[in-house]
Every structure is written in structure tokens, then in C-alpha cells.
Amino acid sequence: MRILIAGGGTGGHIIPALAIADELKALYGAEILFVGTPRGLESKLVPQAGYPLELINVGQLKNVSLLTRLRTLADLPLSILHCRTLLRRFRPDAVVGVGGYASGPAMGAAVLSGIPTLAFEPNAFPGLANRLVGKRVSAAAVNFAPAAKFFRNAEITGIPVRKEFFTLPPRPEGAPPHLLVFGGSQGARALNALMPRIAAQLLDAVPGLTILHQAGARHAETTLAAYQQSGADPARWQVAAFLDDMGTRFAAADLVLARSGASTVAELAAAGKPSLLIPFPQAADDHQRKNAEVLASAGAAEMLIEADTTAEKLDAVLTALLGDPARLRAMSARARTLAHPDASERIARMVARIAGKA
Ligand SMILES: CC(=O)N[C@H]1[C@@H](OP(=O)(O)OP(=O)(O)OC[C@H]2O[C@@H](n3ccc(=O)[nH]c3=O)[C@H](O)[C@@H]2O)O[C@H](CO)[C@@H](O)[C@@H]1O
Structure with a gap:
């Protein structure tokens, strides 16, 4: 054939x-x-x-x-x-x-x-x-x-969804928390602007936390510069343009902060990853919001609307989620129920x- x-x-x-x-x-x-x-x-x-x-x-x-x-x-x-x-x-x-x-x-x-x-x-x-x-x-x-x-x-x-997302190894008990930030295949300007502003505070508030931030090919350099100027400990964050091994990156994360493009949402469900989603507001017919609502209403994700998301609010929600492993485990189980293997x-x-x- x-x-x-x-x-x-x-x-x-x-x-x-x-x-x-x-x-x-x-x-x-x-x-x-x-x-x-x-x-x-x-x-x-x-x-x-x-x-x-x-x-x-x-x-x-x-x-x-x-x-x-x-x-x-x-x-x-x-x-x-x-x-x-x-x-x-x-x-x-x-x-x-x-x-x-x-x-x-x-x-x-x-x-x-x-x-x-x-x-x-x-x-x-x-x-x-x-x-x-x-x-x-x-x-x-x-x-x-x-x-x-x-x-x-x-x-x-x-x-x-690529097969590996369904069989990712669980996070080891007691491993230091890790946050994956990714803005879809092209990166997300809003996440690139907000995260460097809160990185230092967030790293202080969550002991042992490390951050991997995918910024998109066009915005990687400016995002890297913003993190460098933020005062956040450079040993605890990393900026990438595009991640080729998303399965491995998902496996290493306790929480994913992301846009809610259709595949992103499907992969979060397949992998059972708890997430904080900020839909891209200009997507046709506001479809990213609908994608995010599917996870949020099932208790698998939190959703923030970009227009209402100040740096302070993002910092508070991330700090609360990363400090609550029991909540993350519950979100993970809920996410899995939405997968289409x-x-x-x-x-x-x-x-x-x-x-x-x-
Ligand atoms: C801005 C825009 O128009 N976004 C649309 C675009 O998003 P976008 O292209 O971001 O789409 P999705 O979120 O559906 O998929 C992104 C895919 O890229 C992968 N990935 C991403 C970053 C990275 O560094 N490495 C990597 O492998 C993700 O794992 C995922 O498989 O198509 C989606 C599906 O039609 C729509 O729902 C989105 O609204």
C-alpha cells in the first residue's frame, strides 16, 4: 500500500x-x-x-x-x-x-x-x-x-500521539521538582515574557526546583537574555529553541506549563502529566481554550487566561502546584483518563x- x-x-x-x-x-x-x-x-x-x-x-x-x-x-x-x-x-x-x-x-x-x-x-x-x-x-x-x-x-x-508518551517511566520518589515550560512548536511570546520575570522568586520558593524552558526558534535568544538578567541561579534553569526528545522531557517533569495546542493536550493526557495551560488567545475560534477546558474540567489541568495572567498570579499558581505533590498525583491520574491510545x-x-x- x-x-x-x-x-x-x-x-x-x-x-x-x-x-x-x-x-x-x-x-x-x-x-x-x-x-x-x-x-x-x-x-x-x-x-x-x-x-x-x-x-x-x-x-x-x-x-x-x-x-x-x-x-x-x-x-x-x-x-x-x-x-x-x-x-x-x-x-x-x-x-x-x-x-x-x-x-x-x-x-x-x-x-x-x-x-x-x-x-x-x-x-x-x-x-x-x-x-x-x-x-x-x-x-x-x-x-x-x-x-x-x-x-x-x-x-x-x-x-x-507518539507511542513513547503512553509508557513514560514515573518520576522517582523524592526527586527534586522539575518544571517543563513549552509554548507549542513555535514557542509562546507570553510565556517567554512572563517566566524570566518570576524565575528567581519561583526558584527561591520551591526548594530544589529546576526549569527547562522551550522558547521557540525565533525567540530563544531574547528569552535566554531575559533569564540571564533575571538574577535566577543559572544552574537551575535552561532555555532551548526546540526540543527534539519531547518524550524524555515529559518524563523528567513534575509539572508542565504550556499552550494548549491540540497535540500538546493529547500528549499531556497520554503521559498523565499535570499541567498549567495558558491557551493562545488568537487561535481560530478560540480553539486552544476549548482544548484546555477539556483537561481543566476533568481536574487534569489548571487553566489561566492570558489576558488575566500577571507575573504575580503565574508565580502564585506555579508555587502552589509545585508545592503540592498529592495534588499533582491526582491531576496525573485524571489526565490519563482522557487519553486515546x-x-x-x-x-x-x-x-x-x-x-x-x-
Ligand atoms: C499558534 C498556533 O497556531 N497553534 C496551533 C498549532 O500549534 P502547535 O504547532 O504548537 O501544535 P500542538 O500543540 O498541537 O503540537 C505541538 C507539537 O510539537 C511538539 N513539540 C513542541 C515543541 C518542542 O520543542 N518540541 C516538540 O516536539 C509537541 O510535543 C507537540 O507534538 O497547531 C495545533 C494543532 O492544529 C493547534 O491546536 C494550535 O492552536
């Missing part, structure tokens, strides 16, 4: 796509080809995972000037033609669109060529690429029931079904 997986841009699109690819390979020995764009995170993560990647040029449509949007629309037929050439060459049995730049033209080309298509949508409100092709796909895998109406033949599968397998089986290979 040959499967073409298209899309990317942020980690939120490409990381679940890699989990689907792994499952298709494990279950069916599938041959996989990824299609992405040069500026997406896929250009780093897909080759790292050992899969072939074809790059196409697709411009941006969201949060850009009218001129850029017009140019993207004018280039769209060319991108679709390029995808049709790739389809003729690779001859996939099905095409999976995971959302993001390359997803739209590749799925459009597959629909025009009569190749079965599956759309994957992790958010309650689908992104543009999936909204455009949703009613033309053969089937769709969604995470939230309200997203189903945008697609044909949608099933609620949950989000595929069979999401990758269900989606792989859906792909095989539409490809006529089940």
Missing part, C-alpha cells in the same frame, strides 16, 4: 502525521511519501523520522497582507498541478491531508484525480485547508464532535479501508 501524507507548517500538523505514518508502516508495511513546504517544520521533522519528503511551493492565506493572499491564490493552480505530477509519479492508494499549507493543493489534486482521501482534523474548528476540502473527502478523522459537520464520513478518533491505529485502519486494502 502506498500512502501520500500532505500538510504541515507547525508541529501540530506534522507530529500527528508522523504517528499515522508509523502506524501505517507497522500495520500494513505501507510505503509513505510526505508532501510539505520548505518553510514548514516538516522540512526538519520528516527527514529526521526517516521518511521521504517532496516539497511544493504554497503561499500563505492567513494573517498576511491582501497582496500576499492574492499571490497565493494566483499560484494555487500551479501548486495543484505540481501535486498532480507527484500523484502520477508515486501512484498512492490514498492521500491523507493533515491540514496546513501543503494539505489543500495535495488534497485538491487527489480529489480531481479520483484518489481516495482522508482528512485529519485535531481542532474543534477546522483550519482553512480542511474547511475547503472537507465535503469532498472520502472520510475524516476528527478529535472533537463539533468538527465532524465540516467533513464527509467523519469519525471521532482522537489525536495520534488507539487513535493512530483507528486512523491507519480508516486509511486502509478507503484505499481498499483493509
